[in-house]
Amino acid sequence: MSFDFKNKVAVITGGATGIGAATVETLCALGARVALLDRNREKGQGLAEELAGKGHAVSFHFCEVADEASVQAATDAAAQQHGGIHVLVHSAGIQRYGDVLTTTLEVWRETLGVHLDGCFYAVRSALPHMLAGGGGSIVIVGSVQTLTAVAGSAAYVTAKHALAGLTRSIALDFAKKNVRANCVMPGAIDTPLLHWAADLSPDPEAVLLGCARAHAMGRIGRPEEVARAIAFLASDWASFITGALLTVDGGMLVPTGGMGFQESGTGAVAKR
Ligand SMILES: NC(=O)c1ccc[n+]([C@@H]2O[C@H](COP(=O)([O-])OP(=O)(O)OC[C@H]3O[C@@H](n4cnc5c(N)ncnc54)[C@H](O)[C@@H]3O)[C@@H](O)[C@H]2O)c1
Numbered sequence: 377m378s379f380d381f382k383n384k385v386a387v388i389t390g391g392a393t394g395i396g397a398a399t400v401e402t403l404c405a406l407g408a409r410v411a412l413l414d415r416n417r418e419k420g421q422g423l424a425e426e427l428a429g430k431g432h433a434v435s436f437h438f439c440e441v442a443d444e445a446s447v448q449a450a451t452d453a454a455a456q457q458h459g460g461i462h463v464l465v466h467s468a469g470i471q472r473y474g475d476v477l478t479t480t481l482e483v484w485r486e487t488l489g490v491h492l493d494g495c496f497y498a499v500r501s502a503l504p505h506m507l508a509g510g511g512g513s514i515v516i517v518g519s520v521q522t523l524t525a526v527a528g529s530a531a532y533v534t535a536k537h538a539l540a541g542l543t544r545s546i547a548l549d550f551a552k553k554n555v556r557a558n559c560v561m562p563g564a565i566d567t568p569l570l571h572w573a574a575d576l577s578p579d580p581e582a583v584l585l586g587c588a589r590a591h592a593m594g595r596i597g598r599p600e601e602v603a604r605a606i607a608f609l610a611s612d613w614a615s616f617i618t619g620a621l622l623t624v625d626g627g628m629l630v631p632t633g634g635m636g637f638q639e640s641g642t643g644a645v646a647k648r
Pocket residue numbers: 389390391392393394395396413414415416439440441442467468469470490517518519520561562563564565566567568569570
């Protein structure tokens with residue numbers, strides 16, 4: 377027994393690279409018709425053409441998720457081209473750093489605009505199509521920072537926390553209309569975004585090593601490992617799961633006090 381997405385249409389924001397791109401590939405492999413929405417025209421178009429060349433029904437639609445009209449136009453075009461929408465994955469995202477004093481209003485609005493407004497716009501655009509087709513499944517890409525905080529990331533942490541509330545609101549308000557909404561919360565994943573962040577340091581390798589050590593599994597995750605969790609939640613196999621927040625983090629949030637405490641605090645006593 378296996379699950380598949382035959383006769384299902386999936387819209388994926390941020391599908392040009394990283395977790396979104398892995399999700400595009402995974403859902404294509406499982407038989408979905410996929411619309412890839414992204415502002416990176418070159419990478420998005422390139423991936424869509426590559427997958428179409430392999431026989432998949434996939435299209436690219438330019439989309440700026442912080443612009444409601446752009447999201448609406450891209451979503452409607454996707455629904456028209458593929459014949460409805462059954463799955464929405466919101467993976468578009470950016471990383472910005474600063475505490476509440478050093479974060480400019482511009483950066484605050486940019487970060488919340490992409491993560492939170494973007495998700496709101498994507499859901500508002502896709503939901504009517506789902507309802508018209510009898511239901512659907514929404515998967516929002518949060519972060520371990522949906523539950524916890526990384527220093528100097530006020531806007532990002534706030535946006536990711538807010539996505540938990542949005543997930544639960546959608547889940548509750550549309551449960552009886554056969555629409556499910558869930559949130560995946562990745563740890564550090566090997567994507568262009570992680571490398572962009574590491575490159576802000578004079579020693580990117582040390583940052584990546586620190587990220588790897590922060591997970592109980594001792595390594596950074598791969599985009600397809602998140603994509604598979606997204607695919608499961610988006611599928612009919614998750615038919616009784618809604619409003620859930622699922623960590624996909626190699627055990628990052630498991631150890632009391634983090635891995636440092638486990639290695640040097642009382643967490644290490646029994647190992648001596
Ligand atoms: N990589 C990680 O370690 C990690 C960890 C936890 C959560 N996340 C989250 O996963 C999601 C995907 O991130 P990723 O790591 O795959 O990064 P990524 O940079 O590889 O992919 C993000 C995609 O979103 C697109 N995008 C960004 N802003 C956009 C906008 N305004 N309009 C349209 N498209 C836009 C980019 O062009 C890119 O294709 C993000 O929400 C991110 O916060 C990532």
